[in-house]
Amino acid sequence: MTQIVWIARHANRIDFVKPEWFLTAERRYDPPLSDDGMIQAQQLAERLKMEKIDCIFTSPFLRTVQTANAVAEKLDLSIKLETGLSEWLNSDWMSEEPKRLTIRALAKLFPRIDASYTPIIAATYPETQAQTRKRSGLTARCLAAEHFPKHILLVGHGTSVKGAVIGLVGDIADDGEKVRLCSLFKAIRQDPGWLLELRGDNSHLTHVEEVVRFN
Template sequence: MTQTVWIARHGNRIDFVNPEWFNTAERRYDPHLSPDGRVQARQLADRLAGENITHIFASPFLRTVETADAVAEVLDLPLQLDWGLAEWLNPEWMSEMPETLSVEHLSAKFPRIDPTYTGGKAYYPETWPACLKRTGETAKRLVKAYPEDNLLFVGHGASVLGTAMGLIPTLRETDVHASLCCLVKLVKESGEWVMELNGDTSHLDETEEVVRFN
């Protein structure tokens, strides 16, 4: 039996486009997509149409929810939020546990969110190895829970790396490409996961020249 896991990073974020946004934001560590990031999310959605994805899981940060919701709309699927796919809770980036909108608030704004789903956990502060372990364990948990389904994970640069490495332990960090709104495609055949796409951005009109993680 063949199973496919797609892994996507969120689209461009407002603080990458306008760094001053951070200084006045209500939730400084939870930026929304920039205008071009919303375009990227729609292009990602169009790319995934017809790929027989049956479940979409996303980090609960606003930029990932917005990206995943664009895909869920095109694929006509519900959206499940999982803290196991969350951003690296790096104390050098964040002075405190990042505040995100509640599931209730998010599901009111994005009706495709399933508010009854409860996923993994993430804890602040977090080391880089702990982040890779958390996201890798999340990938293994979800493919085990849905062994006959094709899944989409929408996360961050760190969770693109971690989920791919969790399913293919021979991968190194430098083996996985994780630019904005990229796609990684992993296929399981005869019990082994293989990577068929690595950081693909062919669906995007505009791509970043230098990959940024913060």
């Protein structure tokens, strides 16, 4: 019996398009998707609509929730907020622990959120890149094991996506390349290990970023 774990990075974010947004934002480290990011999220949803996916887990940051919600609506699934997939809480990028919308507030905006879900892994500010990769890798392994043989989708950030992929398939996934916005990975369980069938695919996007910002 096989299992597929899909892993995607969120779509484009508003502060990448309008850097001045950061200067007046109430939650400056939790930007929403940009207009073109919303289109990318829909394109990701179209890419996945014919795939067999049973559960969706996403980082609780707004941009990842918006990306996951586009897929959830297309597949008619609920969304589970998993802090283990969170952004790299990097003190060089963030002067303080990032403020995010509460689960209750997010659930009001996105009714597909399963507010009863309890995250399995915490993310603690500040952390190193290695710590982020370790906790997202552990998150991916735990979710895959707990929900086996269901096929699942994980939506995260550059570093947490890379960590999740490495956590499943090993260092073969650490090619030194940054994870592009709204790109897609596909790992297939083939006991006793995993096969990386898709690596950073963005063929579903009509517009691909020229410069990859952040890890």
